[in-house]
Amino acid sequence: MIADLVAELGPVWQAAAAAIYEAVQTKDNPADLINVALEKLVKARMELPGYSTLDEMASVIRTEVNEDFFAVIVSRMDEVEHARLLGLLRVPAGGRSRFDELKRPAKAPTVSHLHEHLAHLDRLEALGNTATWLQRVPPGKVEHFAGQRTDTWRPPRPTPTSPWSPPEKSPARSVSQ
Template identity: 55%
Template structure:
């Protein structure tokens, strides 16, 4: 299992903590960071993961991870970052993620794809990841901005005559069909769910 700490990792944590609870917390933080490249909130960590790490440390069932004071929790995060060779800089990470998303949005439209691009760039630069909600908000807002710019550019290049022809395609006639509905290409799109890929595998 991924969350199984190695003997070296356990020894590393024991040397830097003074109680079973704090050692438990440090090992758990390390393993979660190795998996997620960020520190999850306590309620994000599945109980099965907590139980697994507890058993690996040979701790009793009533022992729970506890950093102790807030300064200790901060110190533990710093230790994990140093061990993993990762820097924490939320402002820089956000700026880098925004640039990566904006560039990718020129060719991609799925928010999940845009988020993955941002994650890959942050990992490449050895930066602690932003929270998923932050990345999702960035992807959503930047995608909307990029799409609006693309649409505005298309409309501008069409010119007044082109826009008039496009609007005319949507006018519904007495038969209940628009000019677009009567075009051969529109019928092709309605008849086949994969018109561009027919004949290829």
């Protein structure tokens, strides 16, 4: 298991993993995560691992933390909301999915387009209580998730765990249901 490997490799790996785990709660850019780990290691006067090592560590931790966020968000949806969201992905014969329709940008600022856009926003709000779904998810994470490409989405694991054995989560930074 990776946690055993990190424990064997010593305090440098543990310090880097803990720094990345803490930073990934609010950041998502791999370069930012690596810089946080480097800063912590330099301040502690520890040997610096190779860039590819930190890059892989940041990638694994970021993926697991993001999947934890996804699992929490999905768990906050009821069956009707979940079915409604999945329905957006159905593509009728010869048409486009409702998801594609929702992504359309606003048109030129005219009164009639404003009314169309307000109706569009009403349809978005009818999908479900997104404020509840995203409760305690940091705004930077929400922004990043909103900008992710849909072809890279994978369903969250049913029981999220972190093999990096990070320090205990503080209540202010953790995501809970």
